Amino acid sequence: MSANSALMGFVHRRRRGAELFLLILALVVGIGAYAAVGLGVDGEVPTNLLGYGGWLAILVVGAHVAVRLVAPYADPVLLPVVAALNGLGLAIIHRIDLARDTGLASQQLTWMTLGVALFIGTLIALPDHRLLARFTYTSGLAAIVLLILPMIPGLGTSINGAKIWISLGPFSFQPGEVAKLLLVITFAGYLVVHRDALALAGRRVVFVDLPRGRDLGPILMMWVVSLGILVLQRDLGSSLLFFGLFLIMLYVATERPGWLVVGGLLFFGGATVAFRIFAHVQNRVDIWLDPFADPNGNGYQLVQALYGFAWGGLVGRGLGEGMPQRVPYVESDFILAAIGEELGLTAVIAVLLLYGLVVERALRAALISRDGFGKLVATGLAAVFALQVFVVVGGVTRLIPLTGLTTPFLSYGGSSLVANWVIVAILLRISDQARRPLPDLTADADDPDEQATQVVKVVPR
Amino acid sequence: MSELTLFLVRIAYLAILWIFVLSAISVIRSDMFGARVPAPAAPGKQPKPPKTSSPRRGQPTQVAVVQGVNTGITADLSQAPILIGRGNDAAIRLDDDYVSTRHARIVSSGGQWYVEDLGSTNGTYLGSQRLTQPVPVGLGSQIRIGKTIVELRK
Numbered sequence: 375m376s377a378n379s380a381l382m383g384f385v386h387r388r389r390r391g392a393e394l395f396l397l398i399l400a401l402v403v404g405i406g407a408y409a410a411v412g413l414g415v416d417g418e419v420p421t422n423l424l425g426y427g428g429w430l431a432i433l434v435v436g437a438h439v440a441v442r443l444v445a446p447y448a449d450p451v452l453l454p455v456v457a458a459l460n461g462l463g464l465a466i467i468h469r470i471d472l473a474r475d476t477g478l479a480s481q482q483l484t485w486m487t488l489g490v491a492l493f494i495g496t497l498i499a500l501p502d503h504r505l506l507a508r509f510t511y512t513s514g515l516a517a518i519v520l521l522i523l524p525m526i527p528g529l530g531t532s533i534n535g536a537k538i539w540i541s542l543g544p545f546s547f548q549p550g551e552v553a554k555l556l557l558v559i560t561f562a563g564y565l566v567v568h569r570d571a572l573a574l575a576g577r578r579v580v581f582v583d584l585p586r587g588r589d590l591g592p593i594l595m596m597w598v599v600s601l602g603i604l605v606l607q608r609d610l611g612s613s614l615l616f617f618g619l620f621l622i623m624l625y626v627a628t629e630r631p632g633w634l635v636v637g638g639l640l641f642f643g644g645a646t647v648a649f650r651i652f653a654h655v656q657n658r659v660d661i662w663l664d665p666f667a668d669p670n671g672n673g674y675q676l677v678q679a680l681y682g683f684a685w686g687g688l689v690g691r692g693l694g695e696g697m698p699q700r701v702p703y704v705e706s707d708f709i710l711a712a713i714g715e716e717l718g719l720t721a722v723i724a725v726l727l728l729y730g731l732v733v734e735r736a737l738r739a740a741l742i743s744r745d746g747f748g749k750l751v752a753t754g755l756a757a758v759f760a761l762q763v764f765v766v767v768g769g770v771t772r773l774i775p776l777t778g779l780t781t782p783f784l785s786y787g788g789s790s791l792v793a794n795w796v797i798v799a800i801l802l803r804i805s806d807q808a809r810r811p812l813p814d815l816t817a818d819a820d821d822p823d824e825q826a827t828q829v830v831k832v833v834p835r
Numbered sequence: 836m837s838e839l840t841l842f843l844v845r846i847a848y849l850a851i852l853w854i855f856v857l858s859a860i861s862v863i864r865s866d867m868f869g870a871r872v873p874a875p876a877a878p879g880k881q882p883k884p885p886k887t888s889s890p891r892r893g894q895p896t897q898v899a900v901v902q903g904v905n906t907g908i909t910a911d912l913s914q915a916p917i918l919i920g921r922g923n924d925a926a927i928r929l930d931d932d933y934v935s936t937r938h939a940r941i942v943s944s945g946g947q948w949y950v951e952d953l954g955s956t957n958g959t960y961l962g963s964q965r966l967t968q969p970v971p972v973g974l975g976s977q978i979r980i981g982k983t984i985v986e987l988r989k
Contacts, residue, residue: 392862399855410848414841450866451859458855692845717849724852731859 386742386809389450390442396454397434404430404461407693411469414694429483430461433490440494444501445806452735452805455728456783456798460486460791462725463784465693466705466712473699478786485788489795496799503803507747510563514596517556520549521603538609548789550604550612551780554619554758555797557600561620562750564593565627569746573628585628593620608654611779615761617641622757627750662775675702679770682715683722690718705786707778710770725784729763732756732782739805748804755797895948895974895987898941903983904930912987916942919980920953933957933981939966941987947971948987950978957981 405427412420420426434457441448464486468479500506506513523540524530531539531546539546565572568589576585597620604613621637648655657672665673665680678701685691698704698712705712714722736756740749762779769776780790898917899909910917910926917926920938929938935955942949949969952959959966960979977984 386866389862389866392865396855396859396862399851399858402851403855406848406851410844413844451862454855455859462852689845689849692841693848695841717845717852720849721852724849724856727856728859731856731863734863 385811386447388446390438390446393441393450393453394438396451397438397457400454400458400461401427401431401434403458404465407462407465408468410693411465411472412694414692415469415472426483429487430464433487437490437493440497441802444497445802447806447809447811448802449735449739449805449809451731452798452802455731455735456794459725459728459783462713463709463781463786466698466709466716466784467786469694469716470699470705470712472694473697478705481788482786482791485791486795488788489792492792493795493799496796497803500800500803503748503751503800503807504745506559506751506800507563507566510560510567513556513563514560517553517560518596518599518603520553520556521600521607523549524607525603538607538612545788548787550609551787551789551793553600554612554615555755555793555800557596557616558619558623558751558754558758560596561593561623562747562754564596565623566746566750568593569627572624573630605648608652609778610648610655610658611765611777614765614777615758615779617644618761619754619757623750623754626753658775658777662772665772675708676770676772676776678702679704679708679711679714680772682711683719683771686715686718688719690714690716690721692716706780707766707776707785708770709781709784709786710767713784726763726767729759729782733760733763735805736801739801739808743804743808745807748807752801752804755801758797894946895989897988898927898985899988900927900929900983900985901977903981905983909988912941912943912948915948916940918953919985920955927985929980929983931981931983934983938980939978941972942969948973955980 405423408426409419409423412418412423437453437457441453464479464482467482471477471479524538526540529540531541538548538550540549541547571589572585575589578584597616601613601616604616617637617640621633625631625633625637649659660667661673661676665676667673669677682696682698682701686696690696693716696712696715698715701708701711710722710725713725733756736752736759740752740756743749743752759782762782765774765777766779766781768774769779780787782794783791785791895912897909897911900906905928908927908929914926918937918940919925919927919929919934920936921929921931921934922936925937935953935957937953938955939950939952939959942951948971950959950961950966950972951969952966961970961972961976964970972978972987974987974989977986
């Protein structure tokens with residue numbers, strides 16, 4: 375293997391310095407937005423700017439030091455990009471707080487602290503992503519349990535018609551956000567073992583190779599159960615996310631384009647059935663087709679968001695000078711409308727590019743990863759990000775019917791933020807393993823076991 | 836706060852946002868070809884001689900041909916990496932028709948000896964296993980190369 379890497383002739387650089395540079399810029403993006411909000415609303419720089427900026431800097435530098443110590447080869451772009459998105463989101467939520475006199479931003483900052491702590495914890499506790507493959511079925515079971523939890527009377531809380539929350543004392547928590555990570559691990563762990571059987575054994579029907587039932591059965595059941603739960607909970611966005619995730623991972627694992635055809639047909643079939651059966655789906659589609667039919671009722675939210683985008687124009691009204699608070703749920707699902715209104719198309723494109731970069735880096739980690747499990751997990755997590763952003767941004771900008779999902783890292787919402795930080799930690803771990811040079815067989819080391827194998831090691835470095 | 840100042844703040848902020856996006860992209864751009872060829876072997880290999888001068892107990896010190904046309908040939912492991920093949924530059928030169936010019940080599944890493952196939956035609960076997968990657972070998976493991984068998988000895 376050393377011969378291979380020498381022939382291919384490259385080793386990835388650590389690039390931790392580049393990461394630090396980008397992180398400082400990301401801090402400027404986050405703190406600058408906070409200062410600009412203060413300037414726009416009150417006409418002065420907020421008095422707690424130093425405390426706020428200091429706290430943000432501590433979090434970001436803490437995460438950076440952790441990466442430097444335990445994942446030195448990790449991707450240098452992912453962490454700064456998500457830090458910038460999170461900082462921008464905090465500032466926008468703070469701006470909405472100022473207009474509505476609420477205190478969401480400080481709660482979000484608490485969640486971000488927890489998220490970064492878990493990010494560091496994940497990096498330390500998980501020296502090798504392949505350890506996750508041991509928990510293939512455990513995590514599948516955990517995902518289903520988590521998805522069922524909100525349906526248990528007394529524990530689950532129904533907020534805005536969707537029963538996707540559980541309340542633990544003062545906190546409410548959305549288990550679906552964690553479930554998507556667990557499902558990615560389950561799918562990846564299962565598919566990496568059974569991919570050959572899935573791709574090669576089976577019958578050919580029309581132009582699609584159908585795998586044998588015993589190969590596809592377990593994973594299909596897993597997926598039907600989780601999707602069924604979500605449909606019962608009326609969580610359209612997450613159902614769409616899980617469906618797309620399953621399809622993409624199956625396609626990537628088996629390399630059969632036929633799955634996309636089958637999946638596409640299933641999607642349109644399912645969407646038609648859902649449209650017929652569920653009144654709220656019809657309602658969403660009606661709003662999408664003609665939001666101005668009822669601009670002060672059903673269509674109010676979308677119409678106001680569209681007005682916001684239009685009013686914002688190319689460079690926006692300026693932070694603190696628009697009226698984003700008039701859009702219902704502008705701090706969570708519709709946060710992009712607030713950005714579009716106050717910072718304009720220029721910033722919206724920048725934000726979309728940042729999401730694109732996150733997906734690109736995740737897919738890049740999948741490409742260069744040396745083991746199938748890592749490839750599939752990274753692909754799955756990239757798909758989660760891409761689908762989530764597409765569904766929510768498409769909904770807000772009226773490209774597709776609106777289905778509720780949070781915008782990763784930007785939106786107000788603790789469970790989503792914490793889960794996404796953990797996802798980024800796992801992506802960094804995979805990219806660290808992938809970019810790490812192979813052990814050099816000609817090098818000397820005194821411990822005979824140290825570089826003996828490429829099998830999962832318990833201790834990194 | 837005047838209208839103009841707020842306008843400048845807004846433009847400045849958008850500029851910062853885009854500077855961030857563009858610097859992130861430029862870091863990625865350097866990553867595209869950002870893999871660099873590792874430094875030529877010479878400088879990194881300096882600390883090698885002192886180690887080989889003191890072989891530990893129970894460690895093999897030489898490699899010997901135990902079966903085949905050239906039975907009896909040995910090579911000292913202190914000259915590692917040891918090239919095995921039909922070529923003139925091989926430390927163990929075999930006159931076996933089933934052996935390639937540069938067939939396999941024996942290298943050391945972390946105190947452990949490995950045998951690595953160098954893309955030979957007929958393959959290198961450890962037991963019945965054809966090698967596809969470097970495999971650790973110990974004292975007495977029989978490495979089959981063509982019709983020849985070599986092993987590590989004390």
